[in-house]
Amino acid sequence: MNRRRFFGFLQKEFRHIFRDRRTMLILFGMPIVQILLFGFAITNEIKNVNVAVLDKAHDDVSHDITNRILSSEYFHLYQNLNSEKEIETAFQSGKVKVVVVFENNLAKNIYSKNIGNIQIISDATDPNTANTIVAYTRAILLNYQQDLNKGSKPPAIIQTEVRMWFNEELKGVYLFVPGVMTIIMMLVSAMMTSISLAREKETGTLEALMVSPLKSWQVILGKVIPYLVLSFSITLVTLGLSMFVFHVPIRGNIFLLLGEVLLFVITALSFGILISSIAPNQMAAMLISMMGLMLPTIILSGYIFPIDNMPVPLQVISNIIPARWFISMLRDIMLKGAGWSVVWKDTCVLAFMAVVFLFLASRRFKMKLR
Amino acid sequence: MKQETENIIEAIDLEKKFGSFTAVNKISFQVKRGEVFGFLGANGAGKTTAIKMLIGLWSPTSGKATVAGYDLFTEANQIRKNIGYMAQRFSLYEDLTVIENIQFYGGIYGLRKNILKERAEELISELGMESFRKELIKNIPLGWKQKLALSVAMIHKPKIVFLDEPTSGVDPITRRQFWDLIYKAAEKGTTIFVTTHYMDESEYCDRVSIMVDGRIEALDTPSQLKKQFNAESMDEVFLKLARPTGIQI
Numbered sequence: 078m079n080r081r082r083f084f085g086f087l088q089k090e091f092r093h094i095f096r097d098r099r100t101m102l103i104l105f106g107m108p109i110v111q112i113l114l115f116g117f118a119i120t121n122e123i124k125n126v127n128v129a130v131l132d133k134a135h136d137d138v139s140h141d142i143t144n145r146i147l148s149s150e151y152f153h154l155y156q157n158l159n160s161e162k163e164i165e166t167a168f169q170s171g172k173v174k175v176v177v178v179f180e181n182n183l184a185k186n187i188y189s190k191n192i193g194n195i196q197i198i199s200d201a202t203d204p205n206t207a208n209t210i211v212a213y214t215r216a217i218l219l220n221y222q223q224d225l226n227k228g229s230k231p232p233a234i235i236q237t238e239v240r241m242w243f244n245e246e247l248k249g250v251y252l253f254v255p256g257v258m259t260i261i262m263m264l265v266s267a268m269m270t271s272i273s274l275a276r277e278k279e280t281g282t283l284e285a286l287m288v289s290p291l292k293s294w295q296v297i298l299g300k301v302i303p304y305l306v307l308s309f310s311i312t313l314v315t316l317g318l319s320m321f322v323f324h325v326p327i328r329g330n331i332f333l334l335l336g337e338v339l340l341f342v343i344t345a346l347s348f349g350i351l352i353s354s355i356a357p358n359q360m361a362a363m364l365i366s367m368m369g370l371m372l373p374t375i376i377l378s379g380y381i382f383p384i385d386n387m388p389v390p391l392q393v394i395s396n397i398i399p400a401r402w403f404i405s406m407l408r409d410i411m412l413k414g415a416g417w418s419v420v421w422k423d424t425c426v427l428a429f430m431a432v433v434f435l436f437l438a439s440r441r442f443k444m445k446l447r
Numbered sequence: 448m449k450q451e452t453e454n455i456i457e458a459i460d461l462e463k464k465f466g467s468f469t470a471v472n473k474i475s476f477q478v479k480r481g482e483v484f485g486f487l488g489a490n491g492a493g494k495t496t497a498i499k500m501l502i503g504l505w506s507p508t509s510g511k512a513t514v515a516g517y518d519l520f521t522e523a524n525q526i527r528k529n530i531g532y533m534a535q536r537f538s539l540y541e542d543l544t545v546i547e548n549i550q551f552y553g554g555i556y557g558l559r560k561n562i563l564k565e566r567a568e569e570l571i572s573e574l575g576m577e578s579f580r581k582e583l584i585k586n587i588p589l590g591w592k593q594k595l596a597l598s599v600a601m602i603h604k605p606k607i608v609f610l611d612e613p614t615s616g617v618d619p620i621t622r623r624q625f626w627d628l629i630y631k632a633a634e635k636g637t638t639i640f641v642t643t644h645y646m647d648e649s650e651y652c653d654r655v656s657i658m659v660d661g662r663i664e665a666l667d668t669p670s671q672l673k674k675q676f677n678a679e680s681m682d683e684v685f686l687k688l689a690r691p692t693g694i695q696i
Binding site: 079085086088093280285287291 | 528540542551557
């Protein structure tokens, strides 16, 4: 009898969700689009940058360097310039991003005076890209210099060998996948649940439910389960997409990862219930979850802006944001292959938050209706 | 007739306070089994508060009450199974179809599948809603929604149905049909507890109570009330009660 009641309720909830095709499309479409965007479009890497060369030397060294620059996959020779005047026109065309200028008698200067001058001029209308391009060009030049000094005994040199662990190619997707997953889970779990409960409140159906023999925990559970299923499956889609399309690794234990996902979903769901117990209608529920949840999650969770770079007060505030702990765990598990011994602290924090939210939510919910 | 004398609702000194404001001030009344009991009062007189206490949504500050033979304070779960409730805003799901709404409410009242199916068919044919079966609630006219909401509130054949201003915003023809449905249910022995502020509707009730400022000021059959207040109509009775200073309009 009791089970039948509950399953009837569950069936109704799924009907609400699946009937609302547009929302479903947004919910499944958004993470896919975001991951694709972060993967393909938004990237700090540079590829096929158009370079122009003004070679006044025309000797071995200048040819050698030019060849090295062009043989890297980053640069592409757009044109050879003949005079300084042409540099400006080249930049104005918008095609050329960097110009390399070799001085007269470059090779001679290097061998006799030990100093050769090469100028790198870049289009800094976009400072970030300009910086990156210059850094890449410098690296190639430095490389050449080292080769040049190979035979002779150079004065003391500190060689730095840099490796970017956990993301050797500095792929932006690696950073964004955990963030996108978190935002979507927040959205589906907290926002959708709070809106759905607030809608029942707004239309008066919640009253009808409370008058019926359904218990209030059954109502809450019936609201929670569908969204739990929904956000879990969206998470799987997001994960699958980032694994198979962008080869984002899952170096840690997948079950640990899924376990943490479940924990976070529960935290977010209880937050959603708390919101709906405060909000009188759908509009308010949406506003509260947007302003009180989504914005802090996006800004303060370390999703885009590194927490360590924030002013201290904001760092402190970021501690109360569940997503902060979750994103850090995701990165640990997925990219660093960390295990339980690393993430147990963050897990405890998240679990504690879930308990607190659940407690507050169930108290408020009862007070409101009984 | 034993049925006529059995009290299905008994309230003794029922009181509800919100802070220092007393919404319902120690009301006592009885409703007999099978009665159509009208619960009248101006807006803000305390009708809705009283009804919400009786259906277990709000707990009374003090007093005693039994509903359907169960104690309001200790046996709320039993009460829930034996009552139906239709709120001012009808409580159907707009994005579900007629049949899905019926199935849902039948389900949460624990009806078995085969019984539910039977009841659903019965209900749809009684209302003449065969053509609306698979229509979403948001697409059917208000009058139909209202009638459907009433029938759905009674899908589990409760002993008492509480109707909180069920006919507000409905055209006169639908109101008439609505009262036909109420009578039909009453004939089958269901007790009807209905609040309204349409005074003509109060004439349809077996007995009527009139609430003013949280208190029940009068309770009797419509004809007795008219006699008592020396009035032509219930409208007049109501005005005399609600405006005791005798302001004439």
